[in-house]
Amino acid sequence: VRGLSNAGWRVAVALTWEQGFPATEGLSPLVERLARLGEHRHLPPSAEPADAPDLRRVESEVFQAGPARMPDGGIEFRFAEGEEAEAEAVAEAVLGICASGIAPSEVAVLYRAPARHAAALAHAFAEAGIAADFDTPVVFGAVPLGRALCGLLGFAAGGGRDLLLAYLRSAFSGADREAVARLEADWRRRGVTDRAALARGARTLGARVVRDLDDISRADGPDARAVERLAARMMASAHGRDGRVTPSADEDARAYQVLVRTLGDLDGLGGEGPLRAGELAEVLRRAEVAGGRSARAGRVRA
Secondary structure, eight states: HHHHHHOOOOOOOOOOOOOGGGGGGGGGGHHHHHHHHHHOOOOOOOOOOSSSSSHHHHHTTTSSSOOOOOSSSSOOOOOOSSSSHHHHHHHHHHHHHHHTTGGGOOOOOOOHHHHHHHHHHHHHHHHTTTOEEEEOOOEESSSSSHHHHHHHHHHHOOOOOOHHHHHHTTTOOOOHHHHHHHHHHHHHTTTTHHHHHHHHHTTTTOHHHHHHOOOOOOOTTOOOHHHHHHHHHHHHHHOOOOOOOOOGGHHHHHHHHHHHHHHHHHHHHSSSSSOOOHHHHHHHHHHHEEOOOOOOOEEOOO
């Protein structure tokens, strides 16, 4: 700050700090040093007191020295290392709440910046079997259809067993769930990671999987129309023989529309040829799928 100021720049520094508040006490020495450098202004904290007594006590005591007094049941603390672990902990908590008799539609998950966490949360909820409506866009790769399709594309591009299993385990593969579980257990027991061996094993799961693998593994890369046809078959497999979409599949329906639009845009750009499977997977994985705009009965709101 001093260097920039000496060079003629006007410098402003903003810090979240409150005198005597344990949560910001670590910033006090820095605040004192900055105050000696020039003009400073202390803005009072916004008047937004927590309504619940437990929340007020947590705010005032959680950073104080000594053993913390745990809330009386209205608040529960959990520890998670990393965004994915945090999302899995949230999913576990939601399952517990619903198991206690609370309707899913009465459960809400709140974040300060929802868009930053939507993809991880959508993935964790899908893995836990939690139906949810998201008020923020999620990426295509976090939606069940997108996760399965990108897994198949990623495997075709040289990826490993987990990507193939993301497709095989899903309802979109059309494969028998028990047969997939037996095949996965056999792969893990024997340590199978060779891609050719994985593909041979997957082909034993039926003609539908064989066709999908053939369509996605073209040497010159899958063209846009082939991927669109593949996605339509996947939708039909998961949500009806004729591709009919039930209300519970609304998120996949929105994802499919994004897929068609993205493939059309890529086709319109032309170029020297179709994108490779890995390139296509990366483009699709990051495409945004609009969240549900209204909460529906029986679904968690996030």
